[in-house]
Amino acid sequence: MGLAGVYLSVHTPRYCTYDAAFAGKLAHPNFQAVRDGMVAQGRHVAALTPDVIVINSCHLVATFPTVVDGTPRHEGVLTAQEAxxxxxxxxxxxxxxxxxxxAMIEGGRAAGLPCTxxxxxxxxxxYxxxxxxxxxxxxxxxxxxVPVSVCLSADLGESFAWGRHIARAAAALGRRAAFVASGSVSHKLVRGPERWPGAAEQELDHRLARLLADGDYDKAWAWLPEYAEAAEPEMGGRHLAMMLGALIETGRRFEATVHAxxxxxxxxxxVISMAAA
Ligand SMILES: [Fe+2]
Known part of the structure; x- marks a missing residue:
C-alpha cells in the first residue's frame, strides 16, 4: 500500500480529446505520438487499479499556500479559459x-508548509x-x-516536500495511490502549436527521462535546479520536484514505461508511467 504508481502526464489542449485523431482535431502529425502515449498511459492506470489519484497540475495555481482539494465529489463542466x-x-x-x-494537509502543516x-x-x-x-x-x-495546486511562493524544495507528504499520507492511510504530475518538461513557448523545443532543450528533456527510466531519482533531484534553469520547465519544474519527492519518499525503484x-x-x-516494482 502507499504509492503504487507515478505518472508524468500531458495536458496541452491539442491533446484534449481521446478521439481527437478521429475528429481531425490533431491537425498535425507531430501530435500523434503523445496522443497515443496518453491512451497507453490510460491503460497503465487501468492495470494499476489505484484507489486514488493525487494530481498536481501546472494550471492549478495558488500564490501563497499549496491548496489540496479534498472535496468529496468533484463535479462540474469545464471550458478552458485559454483554449x-x-x-x-x-x-x-x-x-x-x-x-x-x-492527512496531506496535516503532514504539510506539521512541517510548517503554508497550505489550505x-x-x-x-x-x-x-484543464x-x-x-x-x-x-x-x-x-x-x-x-x-485529489487535486493539489502548484504554489508560486514555493521553491523546488517545498514542492519536493509536498511529494514526500503525499507518499507518506497515502502509506499511512493504506491507500493504493497514484501520483500524476500534469505538465510539460521544457517549456519555452512560442506560437505555432506543432513546433518542437530546440535541440538543446530536447536533449535536456531526454536526460531527465533517462534518469527516471533508470530509477536514478536522487540524481534527477540533485540535477533538477540546473535542468530547471536551462530548460525552463512548466511552472519552474515544481510538478517535477513534487513527483521526485513522491518517488524518493517511497524508497523504492519503479518500473518505468516511456510512452512518448x-x-x-x-x-x-x-508521457511516462512508473509502477512500483
Ligand atoms: Fe500547461
Whole structure:
C-alpha cells in the first residue's frame, strides 16, 4: 500500500480529446505520438487499479499556500479559459478523497508548509487536472482524485516536500495511490502549436527521462535546479520536484514505461508511467 504508481502526464489542449485523431482535431502529425502515449498511459492506470489519484497540475495555481482539494465529489463542466475552442463543455463528475487530502494537509502543516484544504463543490478545476483524468487516465471517472495546486511562493524544495507528504499520507492511510504530475518538461513557448523545443532543450528533456527510466531519482533531484534553469520547465519544474519527492519518499525503484515525447508550441512533453516494482 502507499504509492503504487507515478505518472508524468500531458495536458496541452491539442491533446484534449481521446478521439481527437478521429475528429481531425490533431491537425498535425507531430501530435500523434503523445496522443497515443496518453491512451497507453490510460491503460497503465487501468492495470494499476489505484484507489486514488493525487494530481498536481501546472494550471492549478495558488500564490501563497499549496491548496489540496479534498472535496468529496468533484463535479462540474469545464471550458478552458485559454483554449475555449478546444476544451469546452467537458463534464466531469468523479469522487474525491477527503480523508487523504486532510492527512496531506496535516503532514504539510506539521512541517510548517503554508497550505489550505479545500472542501467545496464550487472549487473550480483547471484543464491540466480535468483533461488528463477525464480524457485519458480514467475515462469512466470512477477513481477518486485529489487535486493539489502548484504554489508560486514555493521553491523546488517545498514542492519536493509536498511529494514526500503525499507518499507518506497515502502509506499511512493504506491507500493504493497514484501520483500524476500534469505538465510539460521544457517549456519555452512560442506560437505555432506543432513546433518542437530546440535541440538543446530536447536533449535536456531526454536526460531527465533517462534518469527516471533508470530509477536514478536522487540524481534527477540533485540535477533538477540546473535542468530547471536551462530548460525552463512548466511552472519552474515544481510538478517535477513534487513527483521526485513522491518517488524518493517511497524508497523504492519503479518500473518505468516511456510512452512518448512530443511537442506543443515549443514545449517538450513526456508521457511516462512508473509502477512500483
Ligand atoms: Fe500547461
Amino acid at each position: 475555449p475552442e478546444l476544451i469546452h463543455g467537458v463534464a466531469y463528475d468523479f469522487p474525491g478523497d477527503f480523508e487523504l487530502a486532510a 484544504l479545500a472542501n467545496d463543490v464550487h472549487y473550480p478545476l483547471d 491540466g487536472t480535468v483533461m488528463p483524468l477525464v480524457c485519458y487516465l480514467d475515462r469512466a471517472q470512477r477513481i477518486a482524485a 515525447y512530443g511537442p506543443s508550441s515549443g514545449s517538450g512533453n513526456y
